[in-house]
Amino acid sequence: MQRKLLQLVENSNTKPELPDFRIGDTVIIHQKLLDGAKERIQTYEGDVIARSGTGVREMVCVRKIIQGEGVERIFPIHSPRVARIEIKKAGDVRRAKLYYIRDRVGKAVKIKLDKKRQTSIDSSNTAAANAAAAAKAAVAKEQTATTGESKRAVKRKAKADAVAKK
Numbered sequence: 776m777q778r779k780l781l782q783l784v785e786n787s788n789t790k791p792e793l794p795d796f797r798i799g800d801t802v803i804i805h806q807k808l809l810d811g812a813k814e815r816i817q818t819y820e821g822d823v824i825a826r827s828g829t830g831v832r833e834m835v836c837v838r839k840i841i842q843g844e845g846v847e848r849i850f851p852i853h854s855p856r857v858a859r860i861e862i863k864k865a866g867d868v869r870r871a872k873l874y875y876i877r878d879r880v881g882k883a884v885k886i887k888l889d890k891k892r893q894t895s896i897d898s899s900n901t902a903a904a905n906a907a908a909a910a911k912a913a914v915a916k917e918q919t920a921t922t923g924e925s926k927r928a929v930k931r932k933a934k935a936d937a938v939a940k941k
Contacts, residue, residue, distance in 0.1 A: 785830045785831045788831050788853060789830065789831055789853050790852070790853050793852065793860060794860055794861070794862050795862075796823060796835075796860065796862050797823070797865075797866070798823055798824065798825065798826060798866075798868055798870070798871060798872070798873060799822065799823065799865075799866025799867065799868035799873065799886045799889075800822070800823050800862055800863075800864065800865055800866050801820065801821065801822050801823075801862075801863045801864040801866065801886075802820070802821070802822075802823055802835075802837065802860055802861065802862055802863060803818050803819070803820045803860070803861040803863055804818065804819045804820075804835075804837060804850055804857060804859075804860050805817075805818050805857070805858040805859045805860070805861070806818075806819060806850070806856055806857055806858065807855075807856050807857075807858050808856075816858050819837060819839070819848060819850075820839060820863065821837040821838050821839030821846075821847075821848075822837065822838050822839070822866065822873070822876070822886060823835055823836070823837055823866075823873075824836050824837070824838045824847070824872065824873040824874065824876060825872045825873065825874070830853075831853050832851070833851070833852045833853060834849050834850065834851055834852065835849070835850050835852055836848070836849050837849075837850065838873075838876065838877075840884070845877060861900075862896050864888060864893065864896075865888065865889040865892035865893045865896055866886040866887065866888065866889060867886070867887045867888065867889035868886060868887070873886075
């Protein structure tokens, strides 16, 4: 009975749209941060060196080098603070955990590229970029159709109104 209730709660809090990233991949994690009263998104790019947990409790450990020093962060994948995860490069490794990278320096840290997966990632990224550009163009076209003015003309008019109010 309790296990069924826990599974129900966990299933409602999991993110279904997660990309298929693996150990060794270079990922960009977009994290929501509170900046006073505002909320902004900060990115963290690095190599996935470990994944642990299952379901809602799944975590990912991401490592990057900052000014010659290795920095690792652990992110809960299904947290509402994690806005999205992008795969930048697909890595090809033979280990489940890449903790040995901590002791390495320079070229020894390099992870081999998985060319097969990388081509599919690149094609999906270009498709997403094309869809976003088409949506942006549609919004711009709709705005021009409703006001009859270009975006630039609207900005100039707003600027002129602001100067006139002063």
